[in-house]
Amino acid sequence: MINSRSGSSLNSRNMRGDTMETPSRERFSSTTAVFLASLGSALGLGNIWKFPYMTGKFGGGAFLMLYVISVLLVAVPAMVSEFVIGRRARRNAVQSFEVLAPHSCWPCVGILAVAGSCLIMFFYASVAGWVYAYIGKSLIGSFTGVTVEGATQQFNSMVSSPFVPIIWLFVVVFVISVVLIKGVQRGIEKITKTLIPIFFVLILICVARALTLSGAGEGLSFLYKVDFSLITPTVMLSAFGLAFFKMSVGMGTMITYSSYYTGSDRLIPTAIRIAFADILASLLAGMAIFPAVFSFGLEPQGGSGLLFITIPLVFSKIPFGHVLLPVFFVLCAIIATTAMISLVQVPVAWAEERFGLKKWKAVVINTGLIFSVGILSALSATPDGVLSEVKIMGLGFFDLFDFVSSNIALPTCALLTVLFVGWKLSKEIYFSEVTNEGLLHDRIRPMIFLFLIRFVAPVCILLVFLNSLGVI
Ligand code: PHE
Numbered sequence: 084m085i086n087s088r089s090g091s092s093l094n095s096r097n098m099r100g101d102t103m104e105t106p107s108r109e110r111f112s113s114t115t116a117v118f119l120a121s122l123g124s125a126l127g128l129g130n131i132w133k134f135p136y137m138t139g140k141f142g143g144g145a146f147l148m149l150y151v152i153s154v155l156l157v158a159v160p161a162m163v164s165e166f167v168i169g170r171r172a173r174r175n176a177v178q179s180f181e182v183l184a185p186h187s188c189w190p191c192v193g194i195l196a197v198a199g200s201c202l203i204m205f206f207y208a209s210v211a212g213w214v215y216a217y218i219g220k221s222l223i224g225s226f227t228g229v230t231v232e233g234a235t236q237q238f239n240s241m242v243s244s245p246f247v248p249i250i251w252l253f254v255v256v257f258v259i260s261v262v263l264i265k266g267v268q269r270g271i272e273k274i275t276k277t278l279i280p281i282f283f284v285l286i287l288i289c290v291a292r293a294l295t296l297s298g299a300g301e302g303l304s305f306l307y308k309v310d311f312s313l314i315t316p317t318v319m320l321s322a323f324g325l326a327f328f329k330m331s332v333g334m335g336t337m338i339t340y341s342s343y344y345t346g347s348d349r350l351i352p353t354a355i356r357i358a359f360a361d362i363l364a365s366l367l368a369g370m371a372i373f374p375a376v377f378s379f380g381l382e383p384q385g386g387s388g389l390l391f392i393t394i395p396l397v398f399s400k401i402p403f404g405h406v407l408l409p410v411f412f413v414l415c416a417i418i419a420t421t422a423m424i425s426l427v428q429v430p431v432a433w434a435e436e437r438f439g440l441k442k443w444k445a446v447v448i449n450t451g452l453i454f455s456v457g458i459l460s461a462l463s464a465t466p467d468g469v470l471s472e473v474k475i476m477g478l479g480f481f482d483l484f485d486f487v488s489s490n491i492a493l494p495t496c497a498l499l500t501v502l503f504v505g506w507k508l509s510k511e512i513y514f515s516e517v518t519n520e521g522l523l524h525d526r527i528r529p530m531i532f533l534f535l536i537r538f539v540a541p542v543c544i545l546l547v548f549l550n551s552l553g554v555i
Contacts, residue, residue, distance in 0.1 A: 108173060109267035110343050116272045117348050118356060121340050123275035123421030124331045125361045126282070128210060128390075131415055133325060135369030136385030139305045142313035146322065149314060151362065153323045157543045158330035159354045160535040161497050162337050164504035166350040167516040169341030175432035176335030179342065184507060192499040193433075196335025199492030200429040203334065204453045205484040207426070209461040211419040212251030213391060214412055216241060221408040226395040238391040243467035252461045256454045259423055263431055263446045267343050271424055278417045285414040286364065289371035292407055298378030305383060306369045320550040323543050328489060329361060333497030336425040339432050350517050351528050364418075371411070375401060387464075390415070427453065460484050490551035498544040505537035 111117045138146050172179035177193030184190075220226070225237065241247050262270040293299060327333050341350070375397040376383055384393060394411060398404035427449060434445035460481035462470040468479075475483050504513060510533070515521070517529040549555045 119279045120275045122357050124336050124425030126418040127422030129329045130365045131368045132390050134365035141318045142310040143307050144309035145311045149322045153326040154358045157540045158326040159358050160540045161332040162354040164501050165337035166341040169338035170344050173342045175436050176338045177433050195496045197430045200334045200426040202484050202488035205456050206460045206481050208255050208457045211255045214415045216251045218412040226399045229399050234392045234396045242465045245469045248461035256450045260446050260450045264443050282414050282417045286367045293371050293374040296378045299374035302374030302377035320547050323547045333493040335429040339429050494548035501536050501540045
């Protein structure tokens, strides 16, 4: 569709609809670029180490249904809210609120988002570093004929070393810096357009191998049995929590990315498409992992145990496993990297636009901070880590960053964002954005989403928040 909204694409408008001059900003070049970059943010380690395991553990198909409902009722509306804010204001996560609600406290939500994305990066980058390290290890055949003890010992010795995790953390931060310095089109867009299709091809190869193993059926039935008896209120709240984390809402990433969307991108369909592509990726990940786990009689597990111990073990046993293991870690590295790029772009865009810094300076300062503080979590991720004895509020650095970002910053920011769009922003602005200024003749979907944004999403997010704090 031709962009006939050039006025609104070049400038942002505040709550009253006055046109505000926007500094010249970069744009994604096409709808495909918008989709792949935003999907690149949603895809991440959550697809591999959280979703498949939780699905299997909490009732298979029953949990899947619940998860899809959580995504559609809460995470997608929250994502649409972020899109509305970002594309309307065409600024970074903090200044978008300043433009839309001047002289108010709302920009604090953006500051929380900037802080939250750094907090996630402080631990996520360490895990991504281990993934990078495992590509190398699997390529040189470190896991050939490995036993459970051997795989556990290799993982522990890597993460408890005082140097190795820091070196890999540096590599991760360096890669992200290079992409971000190149900018929105030549960096973020180019890398996601290249890597996301590769990710899907690689995961399909792994699925094909896993499904042709004897005993694959048991793995599939672990994942896709339907057992409603395992669904409890706590499981329901975990499904909601997982949905936010997976869809990358509540961290300002979607506000920042949508500020680079074109005026003709359709916000609601884009969010729905991202959600389904992300769910598909998670299902494929489950199909690539669990048949193999079951065919060797191993216990299904999630988290780092799955990724760094069980996976190398099962791949070392299956025919062509030595080729597929590096492939598997490459696909994990791809999605971890594209997720991190979106996270770091949040503080980078803010530093650039708020303080007028050159892009490379904004990138170096932010990645420098992430690297320096990330060292604390890189050295405290497991009980044998050099800094594992240092505790704050009973938690080591790694767990502390994880807890504060996922359980406090993310739900608070997601809640305030939907409240902002649902109750503070005028309905005209909302409808104007989701219908591309009336060019899209879709009235029903925007109405349904406004209802979800105003009523359903805030209640669900509040419940998840209180649950994660142990209040309910
Ligand atoms: N969605 C990413 C994942 O699944 C994590 C993420 C959270 C990325 C919040 C950006 C913002 O791993």
